[in-house]
């Protein structure tokens with residue numbers, strides 16, 4: 438599951454080297470909000486989420502972000518900055534579940550002119566993320582899927598913000614590759630990061646709605662390979 442690459446490890450803020458041309462045409466429209474889909478049973482997934490225009494949410498979230506950060510919000514924001522070199526505020530709060538059969542774990546307000554990007558994470562996903570903070574022991578089989586889903590969602594939202602893309606397939610591909618570093622950035626042991634990233638690589642493809650399915654280029658040495666020393670790619674059996 439662990440892919441080793443020949444390139445040396447880039448530093449935090451420069452790890453994300455990607456050709457701009459690869460993203461052009463996939464950039465988010467103004468006001469677009471992207472939805473993060475949690476790991477839910479495949480049978481329950483009925484549709485892919487879409488980027489939708491909801492400018493009022495940008496105002497609402499930026500207003501909400503004026504308050505102090507909770508420990509979970511601080512931990513996720515710090516990890517996102519360390520792992521992907523982008524400082525994006527995050528708010529943990531209930532998210533209205535508007536799509537039947539799909540659980541929304543988070544969404545990202547894309548940068549819009551003077552309005553910066555901002556992220557909302559569902560409360561349970563924030564709780565799950567907190568369980569990897571400073572974690573030194575691998576999780577049990579019973580625990581790991583839920584924790585991995587939370588880390589995967591946080592990583593996914595920060596990828597949206599970092600690459601300013603609303604392309605869910607590309608975002609998931611980059612999230613696969615960044616989830617190891619997101620877990621390390623939360624202070625977890627490499628063994629834990631390996632377990633989390635490996636679980637995402639196995640479990641996420643089972644439940645990804647059509648729009649989130651990764652491209653054949655999402656593989657080692659494929660066009661969407663970010664060239665990290667340690668990267669996980671979707672494992673589809």
Ligand SMILES: [Zn+2]
Nearest residue numbers: 471472473605
């Ligand atoms: Zn998304």
